[in-house]
Amino acid sequence: MHTIAIANHKGGVGKTTTAVNLAAGLARRGHRTLLVDVDAQAHATFWFVDDPEEVEADLQDVVTGRVELPKAVRTTRIEHLDLLPATLALAQLEVQLVSMTRREDRVARALSPARETYDYVVLDLAPSLSLVSLAALVAADSIIAPVSATKLAVSGLGAFLGWTEDFRAEGVITAPLLGVLVTMTDTRTRVTREVQEALAGSQLPVYATTIPRRVAAEDQVGERLVAGDAGTSGDLSSAYDAFTAEVIAQTSGAQAGGGQAGGTRDGEVRA
Ligand SMILES: Nc1ncnc2c1ncn2[C@@H]1O[C@H](COP(=O)(O)OP(=O)(O)OP(=O)(O)O)[C@@H](O)[C@H]1O
Numbered sequence: 001m002h003t004i005a006i007a008n009h010k011g012g013v014g015k016t017t018t019a020v021n022l023a024a025g026l027a028r029r030g031h032r033t034l035l036v037d038v039d040a041q042a043h044a045t046f047w048f049v050d051d052p053e054e055v056e057a058d059l060q061d062v063v064t065g066r067v068e069l070p071k072a073v074r075t076t077r078i079e080h081l082d083l084l085p086a087t088l089a090l091a092q093l094e095v096q097l098v099s100m101t102r103r104e105d106r107v108a109r110a111l112s113p114a115r116e117t118y119d120y121v122v123l124d125l126a127p128s129l130s131l132v133s134l135a136a137l138v139a140a141d142s143i144i145a146p147v148s149a150t151k152l153a154v155s156g157l158g159a160f161l162g163w164t165e166d167f168r169a170e171g172v173i174t175a176p177l178l179g180v181l182v183t184m185t186d187t188r189t190r191v192t193r194e195v196q197e198a199l200a201g202s203q204l205p206v207y208a209t210t211i212p213r214r215v216a217a218e219d220q221v222g223e224r225l226v227a228g229d230a231g232t233s234g235d236l237s238s239a240y241d242a243f244t245a246e247v248i249a250q251t252s253g254a255q256a257g258g259g260q261a262g263g264t265r266d267g268e269v270r271a
């Protein structure tokens with residue numbers, strides 16, 4: 001099993017859209033996949049649960065030991081894709097973790113039974129450098145950082161990667177950065193070109209696939225569509241499909257993330 005955290009403390013860069021489409025893409029290729037919503041905003045949950053009121057247990061219940069993982073997990077409309085949902089109650093976990101021993105390991109421990117059941121676990125993180133986010137990164141085998149094609153997002157990426165590197169240096173986080181995924185690109189704009197050039201000139205592993213900016217992305221949230229569904233935008237779907245194929249190629253080998261520039265402290269990304 002391989003656990004991938006989709007993470008960046010900057011908000012609105014495409015983390016949830018990426019987590020949902022990657023998880024669905026992995027499942028549609030026959031990989032048993034668990035999508036874990038690690039954000040009290042519960043956006044990934046919204047994608048697959050019609051009525052949030054019907055969610056009886058979430059990640060917080062599993063981490064605090066109130067509910068066992070299999071009882072909190074729900075199936076989704078997509079074959080091979082399960083969901084560990086989030087609710088607003090997840091916001092309490094931050095405070096609860098503070099009084100727990102081995103707090104950074106708690107999400108990893110809570111998710112450890114998934115090792116028996118799934119090929120991939122995909123974690124959708126909140127836009128914060130919180131204890132819950134740290135514990136989710138500790139649970140990960142690799143990290144994918146989406147970054148939107150904007151100058152502010154790229155400068156924020158350096159801060160996020162620096163933060164993870166501090167914990168990696170202490171041996172708290174072991175997951176390497178599997179790659180940076182550039183989202184919301186518009187090849188007609190200068191900023192998109194500048195962002196791509198800045199990343200190409202950095203030491204960071206960057207996915208060859210980029211995700212185009214499309215109004216349809218917004219509609220697909222409302223309609224709860226993922227790549228491969230009828231009615232999705234063709235090039236958005238095919239971009240997420242190509243990205244999923246890149247991730248599988250990276251993780252199906254013996255050494256996931258091998259050869260990647262793991263913990264580069266990225267002061268150099270400038271756009
Ligand atoms: N490729 C795209 N083109 C246009 N809009 C997009 C694209 N991807 C995502 N969006 C939209 O941008 C917004 C932010 O996307 P998303 O929720 O995936 O980001 P996020 O990083 O998870 O946000 P948060 O930090 O709040 O968790 C959403 O409204 C989403 O529909």
Ligand SMILES: [Mg+2]
Pocket residue numbers: 015016017039043124125126127
């Ligand atoms: Mg999100």
